[in-house]
Amino acid sequence: MLTKKPVHEFVEEVASALPAPGGGSVSALVGALGAALASMVCRLTIGKKKYLDVQHDMEVTLARAEELRLRLTDLVEKDTTAFQAVMNAFTLPKETEEQKHLRSVAIQEATKGAAIVPLEVMSHCEQAIGLVHTVADKGNVNSITDAGVAALMINAACVGAALNVRINLGTLQDHHFVQTTQERIEVILKSVQGTATAILQTVEQKLS
């Protein structure tokens, strides 16, 4: 399992000639790192006298950030598995008409699966960036750069995941799925990028 490997080995495996883990798994991992930073800022705020009035907010935010961290970490593996399923479908026999048909159906099915995983990454990033907004506004000001890095990472993960959804949509014949997914991508990207920009403005104010 990819996330059980040592960090340096995982990075090395990304660099290898195998096409997966690639940009999809990296986006999921970077989203998980962003959620992890949000959790850290919550934990560095909870219990501090100066922040007693936001204690409840931070506890709720921490529970949600931890859930997203775990889900995004799981998606690192899932993205690579979904990519391999597409590759496997391409290796199916294509001698007879029936084989050609079955192969085509299998490729379509696997490609849809490979689009859904980064779409899930995007959806989790949308939730995670809202949590980072809370920690940047109300969390321990000593950790303000960590909130900033969290926003940067979650935004990059979301835009990266969007590229991975789109490349898979390109070959899908289910036009309803393609259209609704494209619309969903646009909505999430706008929301995440807008929130990330607002967070970075807060970070700038608190940093100077």
Added chain:
Amino acid sequence: MLTKKPVHEFVEEVASALPAPGGGSVSALVGALGAALASMVCRLTIGKKKYLDVQHDMEVTLARAEELRLRLTDLVEKDTTAFQAVMNAFTLPKETEEQKHLRSVAIQEATKGAAIVPLEVMSHCEQAIGLVHTVADKGNVNSITDAGVAALMINAACVGAALNVRINLGTLQDHHFVQTTQERIEVILKSVQGTATAILQTVEQKLS
């Protein structure tokens, strides 16, 4: 050593109540992941008939990307060590005037060290984004989203590292160092963000 830990454990440690590893180490790791994706695209291009004319470019780019990947991976640990050195300096005794003076000198020294590590991350990101530009322009078009994710990650890593340089500059008394570093940050950020934007335009063109 941080990068010898399993990926899921590293992410968990970022999320923990310990302030390090935090945004600095995360920025270094995300930079390393960006460099790794550049290496992967090179490897998926080298040896392919269709890309014989860029073979030499890809080999040179791969060698440089691999060096940056390793250096950025090393900086994950170094950022946490540099942060801990600042924390340790703060625990020095401050009873006598001499102790106060020594403590103050130690804090300044350690804080400068903690600024230099993310500055190195930025400098490596500046080099890495140039390599990503090459792979996005000339590399295997099937890996174009990986080049896009590489650009997103290296840009986020660089901006994240800049926040970590700046928070340390805030408490430094060496005004010459502060000023030259601030100027260096601005130059790198402008360069990296400009190149990342150009790469993402290339990705859009090739994706549609």
